[in-house]
Amino acid sequence: MALILELRDGRGMPTWHRIETLPLTLGRALSNDIIVDDPYADAHHARIRLDESGEIAIEDTGSVNGLRSNGSRANGKIIVGPGVEVRMGRTILRFRDVNEVVPPALVESPPASLYSPRLETTFGRSVVIGLMLAAVALVTWLGNTERSSASSVLAAVLAAAGVSFLWAAAWGVAARGADRRFHLLGHMTMISLAILIVVGYNVLNEWLTFFFPDSTIASVAFAGVFLVVLAALIAGHLSVANALSRKRRWRAGFITSATLLALILAPEMLQEDEFSDVPTFEGRLKPVPASLVPTSTVDEFLGAIGEAKDEVDEAIAK
Amino acid sequence: MTRLSRFLSAPALAICFVSSAAIAQERSAATSEVFSRYASRVIKVQVVETSSGAKASFGSGFFVTADGHIVTNYHVISSLINTPERYRAEMIEPGGATLPVTVVAFDAVNDLAVLSSGLRGRPYFEVGPSPVAQGTRLFSLGHPKDLGLSIVEGTYNGLLLHTLYPRIHLTASLNPGMSGGPTIDDAGHVIGINVSTQGNQVSFLVPVDRATDLLRGALAANAGREAPSLAQLARQLRDHQDVFLRTMFDSSTKTMELGPFRVVTQPAPFFRCWGDATRDDDLAYRKSRHRCATDDDIYLDEDQTTGTITIDHELVSTKTLNSSRFFALYTSVFSSDNSPSGLEEFVTSWKCVTRNVRADSVPMRAVLCLRRYRKLGELYDGFLKVAVLGSRDVGLVSTLGMTGVTFDNVKRLSERYLRLVSWR
Numbered sequence A: 001m002a003l004i005l006e007l008r009d010g011r012g013m014p015t016w017h018r019i020e021t022l023p024l025t026l027g028r029a030l031s032n033d034i035i036v037d038d039p040y041a042d043a044h045h046a047r048i049r050l051d052e053s054g055e056i057a058i059e060d061t062g063s064v065n066g067l068r069s070n071g072s073r074a075n076g077k078i079i080v081g082p083g084v085e086v087r088m089g090r091t092i093l094r095f096r097d098v099n100e101v102v103p104p105a106l107v108e109s110p111p112a113s114l115y116s117p118r119l120e121t122t123f124g125r126s127v128v129i130g131l132m133l134a135a136v137a138l139v140t141w142l143g144n145t146e147r148s149s150a151s152s153v154l155a156a157v158l159a160a161a162g163v164s165f166l167w168a169a170a171w172g173v174a175a176r177g178a179d180r181r182f183h184l185l186g187h188m189t190m191i192s193l194a195i196l197i198v199v200g201y202n203v204l205n206e207w208l209t210f211f212f213p214d215s216t217i218a219s220v221a222f223a224g225v226f227l228v229v230l231a232a233l234i235a236g237h238l239s240v241a242n243a244l245s246r247k248r249r250w251r252a253g254f255i256t257s258a259t260l261l262a263l264i265l266a267p268e269m270l271q272e273d274e275f276s277d278v279p280t281f282e283g284r285l286k287p288v289p290a291s292l293v294p295t296s297t298v299d300e301f302l303g304a305i306g307e308a309k310d311e312v313d314e315a316i317a318k
Numbered sequence B: 001m002t003r004l005s006r007f008l009s010a011p012a013l014a015i016c017f018v019s020s021a022a023i024a025q026e027r028s029a030a031t032s033e034v035f036s037r038y039a040s041r042v043i044k045v046q047v048v049e050t051s052s053g054a055k056a057s058f059g060s061g062f063f064v065t066a067d068g069h070i071v072t073n074y075h076v077i078s079s080l081i082n083t084p085e086r087y088r089a090e091m092i093e094p095g096g097a098t099l100p101v102t103v104v105a106f107d108a109v110n111d112l113a114v115l116s117s118g119l120r121g122r123p124y125f126e127v128g129p130s131p132v133a134q135g136t137r138l139f140s141l142g143h144p145k146d147l148g149l150s151i152v153e154g155t156y157n158g159l160l161l162h163t164l165y166p167r168i169h170l171t172a173s174l175n176p177g178m179s180g181g182p183t184i185d186d187a188g189h190v191i192g193i194n195v196s197t198q199g200n201q202v203s204f205l206v207p208v209d210r211a212t213d214l215l216r217g218a219l220a221a222n223a224g225r226e227a228p229s230l231a232q233l234a235r236q237l238r239d240h241q242d243v244f245l246r247t248m249f250d251s252s253t254k255t256m257e258l259g260p261f262r263v264v265t266q267p268a269p270f271f272r273c274w275g276d277a278t279r280d281d282d283l284a285y286r287k288s289r290h291r292c293a294t295d296d297d298i299y300l301d302e303d304q305t306t307g308t309i310t311i312d313h314e315l316v317s318t319k320t321l322n323s324s325r326f327f328a329l330y331t332s333v334f335s336s337d338n339s340p341s342g343l344e345e346f347v348t349s350w351k352c353v354t355r356n357v358r359a360d361s362v363p364m365r366a367v368l369c370l371r372r373y374r375k376l377g378e379l380y381d382g383f384l385k386v387a388v389l390g391s392r393d394v395g396l397v398s399t400l401g402m403t404g405v406t407f408d409n410v411k412r413l414s415e416r417y418l419r420l421v422s423w424r
Helices: A122-143 A150-174 A184-211 A217-240 A246-270 A298-317 B010-022 B024-041 B074-082 B208-220 B230-245 B323-335 B407-420
Strands: A003-008 A014-019 A024-027 A046-050 A056-060 A067-069 A085-088 A091-097 B042-049 B055-063 B069-072 B087-092 B098-107 B112-116 B137-142 B150-159 B168-171 B182-184 B190-199 B202-207 B255-258 B261-264 B271-278 B285-294 B298-301 B304-306 B309-318 B351-359 B362-372 B380-388 B394-405
Touching (some): A056 A067, A122 A150, A122 A184, A122 B323, A150 A184, A184 A217, A217 A246, A298 B351, A298 B407, B024 B042, B024 B137, B024 B150, B024 B182, B042 B069, B042 B074, B055 B074, B055 B137, B069 B208, B074 B087, B074 B098, B074 B112, B074 B230, B074 B298, B098 B208, B098 B230, B112 B208, B137 B190, B168 B190, B190 B208, B202 B208, B230 B394, B230 B407, B255 B285, B261 B394, B261 B407, B285 B323, B309 B323, B323 B380, B323 B394, B351 B407, B362 B407, B380 B407, B394 B407
Antiparallel strands (some): A003 A014, A024 A046, A046 A056, A085 A091, B042 B055, B042 B087, B069 B112, B087 B098, B098 B112, B137 B150, B137 B182, B168 B202, B182 B190, B190 B202, B255 B261, B271 B285, B285 B309, B298 B304, B362 B380
16 A cells, blocks of 8 residues: 655645655755745654554654644654644645545536637637727717817726726636636626627617607616626626536526616615606607608607606506 | 795895985985884784794785785795695784784785784775876885884886786885785875895885785675685686687797797797807807796795796707717707706606607607696696707707696697797
8 A cells, every 4th residue: 555645835735745665754955855845844844754563654853843633733753544634834744545536537618618719819809809999989989079079088998998907807816717817808808798789789779769769678678688798798707717517607697697687676666756857758869861760740749648647647646 | 036035135135225325315204104104004924834833934914904804925825725734824913913814815826815814993905996107106014034014115117018917016125024015105005015026126016906806806705715725726827827828839929040940939928038059169069049938937835836838949050070979969958957847745757758750841859748736636737848850960959848737738839839840
């Protein structure tokens, strides 16, 4: 039976040594058989040898901090075998059997899949981030009515870049996987995609409410878009971090997104209409030729105010 | 115009002192005579919150019959009509005695009320027609700022020309608290009832014939008449608007050119119109505005008036912005709020319908909003706002505000108004 000595340093990083020839010396000095890089270990700290009865034992060779077993300092030798743990300074020495059974290998999930293989290249990712910043710049410029709009456009682009960087950095730190990499660019790509979709949805929504001001689709669609985009964003971040299987990423995404949506919508649903003396209406106007705008007649328009009358009459009846 | 239940600014008072000091010498004898002869006919009216006993509002009033009827302003006692369960009214005699009074009749449109005190045999003013020439010296009596009964000299300057409700223009410094007091000539004829001021000696009276009518009605039907109530207030407001809205915005309505558009202006003589324009070279656009509003309103509360019609045209144009950016501007002008304000105590929230509408071939975005008065029967506020579509660099946002009108009037005025907005 051969023993394996597993050393875990203060941060938990392991190294393994097969115990074949005895005795072995341990310590910080480079002349030792096993060098222990631990400032709390002596230059010559301990020795592993066969004792008189033929068992393998570890003993202190006059160190400052000694050897500790089960939390208390050991006097003299400690007999070691598979499963025994000894502390030396801040280093853990664990003795394990060579023939110890290890768990079966994990089935590797499909290669870190983003939504498209193109998004895995640095070029593809840079394009997405660039598109997002360009979209933010364009939307800001079109919404600005000052003669010189450069400064506000620049401010919006910097803000978008800054916020998405911070968001990506937070994900990078929080979801740092087994490979210990931050994947900053990947996370940036995900948040950029989400921003692009939201900006696009907004533009589409403005045009729809301009053409069809009386339809209620917009508010329903908002909840749906919110749910899907946030779920996809979370799944995307998890995929960048290479965490969980594909199915579980989406499940996590949808659960988080639905919870958040419920938290946002619940107070609104429970709350009774608050009084306001400011009318709310769809005021978006779009530059299109008048012939393309579907219009009602004056009579249809004034007929529709009957619904508003019913609502205010009902408010009085309460 | 400030109602006399509110405060005047200090400079207005200073001017009053200077000008009256110069002429004080020759008139002092007559004024003191007038005061001593008629002061006993004027009393203080105050409205008290029942539970706390705190004074909610006060004004002046004067005896008009041997049976102790008192005339004052509606706005002095309006809280008694709005929430009768919370308030009671009382009068304070010149001697200092306090007596409860009840509201017998009121006329919210002309801002008058008749109270009953039950006191008999007091000296009183006979109200009736009293012709008076412009320039006549008059005397206003009342309790300015609760400082005790005072007399203020003024000059009669005729009826205001363009008001919906008749008002006498009196050159005198009336102050808060004098509301409801009489303005008389030196023979003791009541000419009008103190009602409001614009400061700088510009003050207004309700002509005495309105009080005569109200008093006659109150005395004639004294037996079987209903108690003054919100329902009565609602009926007064409705009857009043039916008259003045009947012909508004019909085909004879005056229009004017505003940029490439033709819009309504000065729908009736009692509207006041004014305009302004933004022509700053640093801006990428130009804005001009033309507004008209009825000059007078009906008092419901310190912060809530009704019975007004307002028109607001905003023209925006650009030579530098492209069409998308111009429409971002147009959207913000269209969306900015210029609706009549309202208090939760009196009105509901707005409910709106929004459509793209074609009125006489003019395509526009139109919003019509409605809210209802909580305690005034079938009365609503209406708010119509349109933005003309079809141009890439010029736009018109036109607003019609209507307060205290019936639903039918909201619809009728909106329809007429929509058809009056057009390209030149």
